[in-house]
Structures are given as C-alpha cells and as structure tokens.
Amino acid sequence: MNAELALPLERRIGKRSAAVIEKHLGISTVGGLLNYFPRRYLSRGELTPISELPPDEDVTLIARVLSSSTRSMRARRGTLTDVVVTDDAGKGVPGTLKISFFNGFRAKAELQPGRRAMFSGKVTRYGGALSLTNPDFLLLDEDPDASGKDPEELAAMPIPVYPATAKLTSWSIQKVISTLLDTVDLDQLADPLPAGIASREKFLTAADAYRLIHAPQTPSDWQRARDRFRFQEALVLQSALARRRAQLAAEEATARRPVTDGLLAAFDRQLPFTLTAGQAAVGKTLAEELALDSPMNRLLQGEVGSGKTIVALRAMLQVVDAGGQAALLAPTEVLAAQHYDSIRRTLGPLSRDGLLGGLGADSVQVTLLTGSMPTAARKQAMLDAASGTAGIVIGTHALLSENVSFYDLGLIVVDEQHRFGVEQRDALRAKASKPPHLLVMTATPIPRTVAMTVFGDLETSVLDELPAGRAPITTHVVGLAEHPAWATRIWTRAREEIDAGHQVYVVCPKIGTDDDGDFSPGEAEPTDADLAENGSRELASVTGVVELLQDEPALAGVPLAPLHGRQDPVLKSDTMAAFTANRTKLLVSTTVIEVGVDVHNATLMVILDADRFGISQLHQLRGRVGRGGLPGTCLLVTSLEPEHPSRRRLDAVAATTDGFALSQEDLKLRREGDILGASQSGGRSTLKLLRVLEHEDVIARARTDAQSIIGADPDLARHPELAAAIDDYLNPEKEAFLERG
Ligand code: ADP
Numbered sequence: 001m002n003a004e005l006a007l008p009l010e011r012r013i014g015k016r017s018a019a020v021i022e023k024h025l026g027i028s029t030v031g032g033l034l035n036y037f038p039r040r041y042l043s044r045g046e047l048t049p050i051s052e053l054p055p056d057e058d059v060t061l062i063a064r065v066l067s068s069s070t071r072s073m074r075a076r077r078g079t080l081t082d083v084v085v086t087d088d089a090g091k092g093v094p095g096t097l098k099i100s101f102f103n104g105f106r107a108k109a110e111l112q113p114g115r116r117a118m119f120s121g122k123v124t125r126y127g128g129a130l131s132l133t134n135p136d137f138l139l140l141d142e143d144p145d146a147s148g149k150d151p152e153e154l155a156a157m158p159i160p161v162y163p164a165t166a167k168l169t170s171w172s173i174q175k176v177i178s179t180l181l182d183t184v185d186l187d188q189l190a191d192p193l194p195a196g197i198a199s200r201e202k203f204l205t206a207a208d209a210y211r212l213i214h215a216p217q218t219p220s221d222w223q224r225a226r227d228r229f230r231f232q233e234a235l236v237l238q239s240a241l242a243r244r245r246a247q248l249a250a251e252e253a254t255a256r257r258p259v260t261d262g263l264l265a266a267f268d269r270q271l272p273f274t275l276t277a278g279q280a281a282v283g284k285t286l287a288e289e290l291a292l293d294s295p296m297n298r299l300l301q302g303e304v305g306s307g308k309t310i311v312a313l314r315a316m317l318q319v320v321d322a323g324g325q326a327a328l329l330a331p332t333e334v335l336a337a338q339h340y341d342s343i344r345r346t347l348g349p350l351s352r353d354g355l356l357g358g359l360g361a362d363s364v365q366v367t368l369l370t371g372s373m374p375t376a377a378r379k380q381a382m383l384d385a386a387s388g389t390a391g392i393v394i395g396t397h398a399l400l401s402e403n404v405s406f407y408d409l410g411l412i413v414v415d416e417q418h419r420f421g422v423e424q425r426d427a428l429r430a431k432a433s434k435p436p437h438l439l440v441m442t443a444t445p446i447p448r449t450v451a452m453t454v455f456g457d458l459e460t461s462v463l464d465e466l467p468a469g470r471a472p473i474t475t476h477v478v479g480l481a482e483h484p485a486w487a488t489r490i491w492t493r494a495r496e497e498i499d500a501g502h503q504v505y506v507v508c509p510k511i512g513t514d515d516d517g518d519f520s521p522g523e524a525e526p527t528d529a530d531l532a533e534n535g536s537r538e539l540a541s542v543t544g545v546v547e548l549l550q551d552e553p554a555l556a557g558v559p560l561a562p563l564h565g566r567q568d569p570v571l572k573s574d575t576m577a578a579f580t581a582n583r584t585k586l587l588v589s590t591t592v593i594e595v596g597v598d599v600h601n602a603t604l605m606v607i608l609d610a611d612r613f614g615i616s617q618l619h620q621l622r623g624r625v626g627r628g629g630l631p632g633t634c635l636l637v638t639s640l641e642p643e644h645p646s647r648r649r650l651d652a653v654a655a656t657t658d659g660f661a662l663s664q665e666d667l668k669l670r671r672e673g674d675i676l677g678a679s680q681s682g683g684r685s686t687l688k689l690l691r692v693l694e695h696e697d698v699i700a701r702a703r704t705d706a707q708s709i710i711g712a713d714p715d716l717a718r719h720p721e722l723a724a725a726i727d728d729y730l731n732p733e734k735e736a737f738l739e740r741g
C-alpha cells in the first residue's frame with residue numbers, strides 16, 4: 001500500500017478527530033477515510049413539495065419534524081420509527097408526510113420534533129396515503145455550506161451524503177474529510193490505474209478524483225470521479241481474478257485421458273436416452289480438459305432440470321477409468337443421499353458394492369460420506385476413500401474435514417455452488433497431492449457479469465436446453481386475499497393429483513409454529529408488510545401444516561410426512577426414501593428440498609406463504625416437479641393483497657420459466673451485498689461503487705484489460721501499485737494490522 005494511504009489518520013487530522021472516526025466508522029488510516037465515499041448526492045435545487053409528491057418516484061424534500069415515535073415490531077425483531085414531517089412554510093401549500101424507518105436508530109436519535117432535514121428516497125403508497133420508507137436524510141441545521149454562499153450557487157451544489165451512524169452525522173464526516181483533503185498531498189498518491197488505461201478512458205487523476213468525489217461543485221464533478229473509481233474497482237477485482245486464473249492454470253495436474261473400453265464407454269452404451277446437444281458439447285470440453293496436465297477449473301451453469309448430473313457423472317467416470325477418484329460435494333445431507341441413490345441407480349451394474357472388493361475396470365464403488373452417518377459406516381467410508389477402493393465419493397462438507405483423505409483424488413465436482421465458497425473449494429483441492437480438476441455446478445443461472453465477478457476465477461460452460469420431452473411446469477399465484485375459498489381448494493387439487501397416482505410437495509417458510517422462520521440469508525429484507533405491521537399473521541410452518549392436513553377431509557387417508565432441517569438425519573433420509581419409493585404421497589417440508597431433489601413422480605408443488613421466498617428460491621423449488629415427463633404444476637399461495645409489492649415477485653415467477661430472465665429480475669430486487677456476500681468469502685470486501693448488473697460494460701472492459709496486464713506481467717512486477725491495491729482488496733483487515741504493527 002502507498003505510504004501516505006497507510007498513514008494513521010491522526011497524523012493528518014489530529015488525535016481527536018481520528019479517535020472519533022475510528023470509534024464510529026472503524027477507519028484508522030488516511031486511505032481508509034479517503035476511500036469512504038459518499039453514498040449519494042443531494043441537490044437543494046431538486047426539491048419537491050410534499051403536496052405534489054409523485055408516487056413511485058425518487059424525490060428530495062426539505063421538511064421539519066412534527067413528531068416521532070418508535071415501537072418494536074410484532075412479527076420480527078427490530079423497531080419501526082414513524083416520523084411525521086411538514087414542508088417549510090412559503091412553498092405553496094404545506095403538506096404533511098409520514099416517514100417510516102425500519103431499525104432507524106439514527107432517525108430516532110436525530111429526527112427530533114422541530115429539526116429541519118433534507119430527505120431523499122422513493123415515494124410509496126400505502127392504503128391511499130403516500131410515505132417514504134428508510135429515506136436518506138441530512139439534518140440541515142448543521143449544514144456547513146449553508147452560510148455565506150449565494151442562494152443560486154448553493155442550490156446547484158451537490159451535497160454528499162455519507163453512510164452515517166446514529167452518533168456521527170454525514171455533515172461531521174464531511175467536515176473531517178474536508179480537513180483530510182487539505183492536509184494530505186493528494187498529488188503524491190500512487191495510482192493503481194496504468195497510465196495507458198487512464199488516458200484511453202480520459203479519467204481524472206487520482207488526486208482530482210478524490211477531491212471531486214468528496215467535494216464536488218457540480219453533479220458532473222462527482223460523476224466523473226465516480227466513473228474513475230468504479231473502473232478502478234473493476235480493474236482491481238478483475239486483475240485479482242485473472243491472477244488467480246493464471247496461477248491455477250500454471251499448476252500441474254494429473255492428466256486423466258479417456259480410454260476406449262472403460263466404464264465411460266460402457267455407461268454411454270447403456271444410457272436410456274440421448275444426450276442433448278448441450279450435454280454432448282460440454283461433455284467434450286470436460287473430456288478434453290481432464291486430459292490435460294493443467295487443472296480444469298470450470299463452472300457449469302444450467303437451468304433446473306437441464307441434466308447437469310449426467311454430465312458430471314460422465315466426467316467422473318473418465319477420471320475413474322484413468323485410475324483416479326472423483327468426489328461429489330453436495331450442499332445438504334438430503335441432496336448427498338439423493339445423489340448417492342440416483343447415481344448408483346443410473347450406473348446400474350457398473351456400480352459395485354464395497355464387499356465384492358477388487359479393483360475391476362468393469363465397475364466402480366460409489367461411497368457416501370456424511371457427518372451424520374453412524375461411526376462405523378463413516379469409518380468404513382473414510383477407509384475406502386483413503387485406500388482408493390471407492391472410485392466415487394459423494395458427501396457433504398464432511399468431505400472437507402481434516403481426517404478425510406483420498407488415495408488419488410482426480411476430480412472434484414461441487415454441486416449447487418451457491419452454498420459453497422472459495423475457501424471450501426480450496427480446502428477440497430488441498431486433499432490431493434497434485435491439484436485436482438474442478439467442476440462447479442450451479443442451478444441458479446447467473447447473469448454474465450455476476451459470473452465474471454463472483455466466479456471470475458473459473459471458466460464457464462452453459463447448458464441452456466432442457467432434455468426433449470420435458471413436460472412444462474405451469475405456475476399459478478393463488479391469492480387468498482381475493483379468493484379465501486381457495487385455501488381448501490388447494491387440498492382438493494392435491495387429492496386429484498394423488499388419486500392419479502402422483503405425488504405432492506408442500507413447502508412452508510417455517511419449521512415450527514413458534515420459531516423465527518427458516519429464511520436463507522438475504523431473503524429477510526424488511527418487506528413493506530413488516531412496515532405496514534401486517535406481519536402479525538402466523539406463517540405456515542411444517543408442523544402446523546402437517547396437523548392441519550391430518551384433519552383435512554380432502555386428504556383423508558393420504559400418507560403424508562414432514563421433512564425439515566432440524567430432524568434427525570436418519571429420520572430425514574428414511575422420509576426421503578419413503579417419498580422416493582412412492583409410499584409417502586405428500587411431503588410437507590421447508591426449503592430442504594430446494595435444490596437437486598429428483599422424484600419423477602411428483603407433479604404438484606404447493607408453496608405456502610410464497611411471498612416469503614426469493615425469486616430464485618421459488619424457481620428452484622418448482623424445478624422439483626415436472627421431471628418425469630409428467631406435466632408439473634406449482635401453486636404460489638399468498639395472503640398478501642394483490643397490490644402488495646411483494647406480489648410482483650410471485651407474478652414474475654408465474655410469468656416465465658426462463659431462469660436467466662428470473663435471476664436478472666431477482667438481482668434487481670435484492671441488495672448487491674447479498675449476491676456477492678454469499679459467495680465472496682475469504683474476507684473480501686464487498687463492492688463499493690460497482691453494481692454487477694448495471695455496470696456490465698465497465699466489468700467487461702476491465703476484464704479485458706486485466707487479462708492483458710496479467711498476460712504480459714503475471715506477477716505484476718511492473719504494476720506494483722495495482723498489486724498493492726489487489727492485496728488491499730483481498731485482505732481488508734491488513735489495514736488494521738499495519739496500524740497495530
Ligand atoms: P439438474 O441439471 O437440475 O441437476 P438433473 O441432472 O437432476 O438436472 O437431471 C434431471 C433429470 O433429467 C434426471 O432425471 C436425468 O436423468 C434426466 N436427464 C438428464 N439428461 C437427459 C437427457 N439427455 N434426456 C432425457 N433425460 C435426461
């Protein structure tokens with residue numbers, strides 16, 4: 001890192017200010033604070049009177065607080081602060097407006113009656129009344145620019161809004177940063193952007209960009225500064241990924257060349273269907289890469305049901321044919337057990353049980369290894385992996401544990417990547433003496449730029465067609481608010497399906513009647529329902545619904561069973577086995593069945609309180625039906641009013657089965673951090689200015705640049721500033737570390 005940037009803050013802004021910044025923002029260096037960018041900019045010139053607020057638009061207004069009240073929410077943890085404000089007099093008709101803050105600690109502390117503030121946010125409509133929810137705001141009583149400027153100049157000047165805390169206002173941050181800009185010699189700062197790129201893009205210098213991002217005189221000032229830093233961020237990220245790709249490619253792996261008369265050939269002969277063109281093409285790519293003595297590092301994306309497992313299995317067989325072992329890593333025990341069963345079934349006579357012994361080229365031992373297996377069985381499985389008796393080992397992250405070793409691990413397949421991070425990939429890779437080949441499969445299609453960003457260290461293949469004869473899935477939104485009678489019609493519908501010999505999934509957002517829900521991280525955004533305090537309604541739970549259905553006349557005599565993550569693993573796998581064997585007709589579960597589970601006879605999926613799930617989760621869930629050539633139906637049941645914003649998600653899922661379209665839609669509705677947070681492990685900071693969906697062209701340009709920089713200078717010996725910026729990006733704790741050292 002550049003010496004000036006690494007300098008302790010107190011050297012430039014004094015002990016007292018430095019202590020305040022450290023305490024409230026956790027920032028202790030010059031670089032840390034210089035890179036603490038405003039989240040947005042407000043302009044006094046764009047004010048909207050309350051009486052003329054346009055619904056569904058972003059507005060900025062100045063108003064005085066009339067009252068403020070805070071209460072805790074009933075259905076979820078957290079508080080709701082309602083602030084009522086009124087326009088300043090003299091600007092047409094004064095209006096009043098309610099502003100709601102979810103967990104608004106700073107709002108509660110700062111927005112006291114009588115205070116004047118500028119608010120900026122999106123206008124929403126609730127039962128006729130307009131309101132703002134969690135807007136940005138600045139207390140104007142403290143505006144450092146407000147004095148001594150002529151009104152016109154003042155109106156045009158953008159006001160930076162910093163991410164503030166309840167104790168440290170945006171204005172205070174602005175004041176400290178302005179001191180910093182005066183005391184730091186910005187022109188001496190090293191620039192991670194290579195000069196050629198900076199001039200091609202006509203970027204501001206780093207010094208000017210720092211000045212203008214923090215103290216812009218016009219909107220174009222901060223826009224230009226932001227463009228530069230955004231590109232810089234993309235370049236640093238893409239260079240880090242390009243370097244990792246180059247390092248991985250430079251490693252030496254064992255080539256696993258295909259043989260003509262091995263297991264793979266026998267498997268292909270017995271395959272009951274023809275591979276799709278996509279499966280064949282991807283299969284060819286994998287076969288070629290496995291035969292190289294540098295490791296394959298590939299991401300396979302495919303729509304739900306596109307047949308990724310066969311592709312992976314064929315790759316595994318090639319490796320086994322060449323004398324190596326393959327490991328398949330699944331995100332849940334249920335899924336690992338399913339893969340184990342279905343892969344053994346698919347292999348048929350090519351799969352051999354351990355007891356028969358002997359390494360034969362005509363069969364392969366498939367072994368399951370999960371954390372919850374009885375000790376003796378687990379020990380045996382570990383022994384088989386270590387001795388090489390097991391050719392294919394299927395498991396959960398138990399495979400990552402230290403005492404699991406392999407005789408000669410040649411290929412790792414990670415199924416349903418979104419639950420596995422970079423570190424886990426690395427932990428598995430460390431299990432082979434030479435780096436194994438790696439195939440990562442994801443069922444959630446990922447937009448190109450997200451793939452470039454989150455999985456940028458992997459090459460990508462896509463399976464974009466479904467096997468022929470795949471029956472379509474029809475999805476309906478069942479709105480109980482409009483049609484209360486449908487609450488029982490659902491079960492009559494389920495009964496029809498079961499009477500026709502088919503099976504039914506019922507998915508609930510919660511396990512028990514008294515827990516907090518079972519959401520994946522990132523799904524638990526405060527919804528407008530919370531804010532409207534509509535959340536006191538009881539959500540469907542597995543145990544509650546099982547009780548309900550046992551007394552449901554339409555389902556009398558139907559064998560049904562609960563399935564959820566808190567059950568004993570043996571019970572879970574028995575339940576799944578009974579369902580697979582069609583003894584259980586109706587399964588009431590949480591999202592444990594979200595990924596991968598493959599029961600061909602299931603034709604109906606009922607998702608209760610579907611509004612509680614995210615778009616990609618719903619898409620994954622419904623992919624569990626319509627698999628065996630039988631048309632599938634998915635019912636998205638909701639109690640929300642038709643106008644409720646969350647209903648849009650359900651409508652989107654009902655409108656298309658195109659996973660790529662849905663994942664774009666999904667990403668738009670979610671916070672960026674959630675997308676990256678889930679996969680960006682290893683302590684990487686989240687992106688600051690880059691938005692993976694919006695800035696596709698920036699990311700693509702940066703990727704090309706990064707590729708050519710790393711291509712010519714793999715160790716970045718001639719780009720020390722860029723190398724330092726990468727280190728800093730990959731290892732944000734380093735700042736604190738240097739400080740202490
Ligand atoms: P996913 O990509 O969602 O993991 P799977 O690999 O589970 O999909 O495949 C879904 C189903 O489609 C499986 O039952 C599999 O046997 C079947 N399948 C795979 N490839 C083909 C094909 N080429 N033709 C017909 N059925 C196929």
Ligand code: MG
Nearest residue numbers: 308309443596
């Ligand atoms: Mg799968």
